[in-house]
Amino acid sequence: MGKNKKFVSEITPQSEDFSKWYIDTIKKADLMDYSPVRGCIVFKPEGYEIWELIQRELDQKFKDTGHRNAYFPMFIPESFFQKEKEHVEGFNPELPWVTEAGGDILEERLAIRPTSETMVGHMYAKWIQSYRDLPLKINQWASVVRWEKRTLPFLRTSEFLWQEGHTAHETEAEAREEAMQILEIYREFVENFLAIPVIVGEKTPSEKFPGANNTYSVEAIMKDGKAVQAGTSHYMGTRFAEAFDIQFLDQNNEQAYAHTTSWGVSTRLIGSLIMVHGDDRGLSLPPKVAPTQVVMIPIGPAKTREQVTAKTNELYSQLKAAGIRVKVDDNPDQSPGWKFNEYEMRGIPLRIELGPRDMENNQVVVVSRVSGEKKMISQDNLAEQILHMLDDAQQQMYNKAKQFLDERYTSVDTLDELKQQIEENRGFYLAGWCGSASCEHQVKEESGATSRNIPCEVKDYKSKCLVCSEEAKHNVVFARAY
Known part of the structure; x- marks a missing residue:
């Protein structure tokens, strides 16, 4: 620990x-x-x-x-x-x-x-x-x-x-x-x-x-x-x-x-x-872009290592044949706990653990990097199950990021409101803009936020410019940016 x-x-x-x-x-x-x-x-x-x-x-x-x-x-x-x-x-x-x-x-x-x-x-x-x-x-x-x-x-x-x-x-x-x-x-x-x-x-x-x-x-x-x-x-x-x-x-x-x-x-x-x-544990990579989608870790005492590793390699071949980017870490010099933390930090979407008891029960343990959920699943049709779990992880990651975006995407009526809110809670702020470069520049000078774009879709349309209160020609998303 x-x-x-x-x-x-x-x-x-x-x-x-x-x-x-x-x-x-x-x-x-x-x-x-x-x-x-x-x-x-x-x-x-x-x-x-x-x-x-x-x-x-x-x-x-x-x-x-x-x-x-x-x-x-x-x-x-x-x-x-x-x-x-x-x-x-x-x-x-x-x-x-x-x-x-x-x-x-x-x-x-x-x-x-x-x-x-x-x-x-x-x-x-x-x-x-x-x-x-x-x-x-x-x-x-x-x-x-x-x-x-x-x-x-x-x-x-x-x-x-x-x-x-x-x-x-x-x-x-x-x-x-x-x-x-x-x-x-x-x-x-x-x-x-x-x-x-x-x-x-x-x-x-x-x-x-x-x-x-x-x-x-x-x-x-x-x-x-x-x-x-x-x-x-x-x-x-x-x-x-x-x-x-x-x-x-x-x-x-x-x-x-x-x-x-x-x-x-x-x-x-x-x-x-x-x-x-990413989170405080390190990377978290969406399965579609993760160089390694699944890491397999054989566990158990030394006396069963050869048998467990052989079964791990057999299942590895099935996953690889299904087009899954998978690796096996059977290095005896590192503990399973160290490996769990290492691959979690590297953002690998799924971890498969296989030990002597799992072999007896014809199962593997699968742990999701995204949700942290641990599942026991059958070794039968393993590749099909893993592909489904990877799809689920991909969707979960998008949903989580979308929820964050939605929570941080709000609208403001005035520059003072933008300045106050952006200090308390950075994010995207939708506001009306008259179209003048001077008003846009003033937003940047006073709030540190730049115009990101004029969104194609606007739910909460603003009719007045946030700086001069003249009629808005556009609605613009403002944010501090990298």
Whole structure:
């Protein structure tokens, strides 16, 4: 028991210091390590495998909707950024530049990719000549660099992994349909695969992607009440097409500019997973994204170890054949109690225990990381039962996170009300907004909350601006954010 207490004490409770809990958890779970370069991390296998599962699932969704993968260079000529003024102004503070290579000063500085719109625009201008070349729908899995002043592993790092989609279309209607289709893919993926409920909506002009006509986002809430932008989709209009001369001969035999989109999610989804589902015991991973879904632990005295381990391995093979990501820990040097705590901390959804008495009774003990419930189930049809329990755990995690979101999603009428409530109980706050940048800025200055998005669905519509009391043009969700 003393060993268990010592183990738990190594992770700071969320209520004591949420940020410290987060760092303790990701370090203890062996997801990452700090690199010698400021703001950069090393993804260890436990962390990178989560990203691989995210990548695999999303990649298939993109391919199912007609997108293909390609790869563009990470070095971008400085002149490319000068072609779209708003875009370069938005990224310039975060851009790292290469000025020398091979001992020679470069004639033109090269930016290390913060995003690829400019490089893609240059290439699309070469590839698109006729309406027959459209739509062109390409996705890229890559890393990008944004020299952040304040960093937090996974959520905000100087270099991070992501996917970025870039499409070109013949008409505005087609491009807008694309942007919204991707937004729905992100919503469905984040909610159903990661078990994270989100608020879907459009960014305000001050918060939209630099150079975009419209930016749409899915916003999630962490257990400390702060928001995370989990994914964005942008309708770019013809601005980048005009800047990079992406023209095509249309069906009337006239030159026209393509309508473009871009969209992306990043490894901040891993940080979101941890902060949404984790607890004082450590990680809690939804089964669909858990690198190991089930851990099997043979228990009992040394004299029965060989027999119990053999049966464990037999059942392991059945689970593995059913497509379950399962591992066996039969290390005799660690006690069962230590293993129970270790795998609970690592967030593995289900634990199976098998001892001599279980063998006699043709059963196993299954413990859920989500509910803590312990069940005795038959060894017959074990894989089918475990698959059902994994589905239940996935749904339980979503339901729990949805309940938290609902409890932390309220509405306010005035800025004073927002300021008071956000200090007492961080979360999402819906309020009316007149549409003026000055009122939006005042909210940020006085409350520390930023506009997250203009939600697509509003239950409690607010008719007055929370700052100036003029008629509200929009209802906006405000929150403090990572």
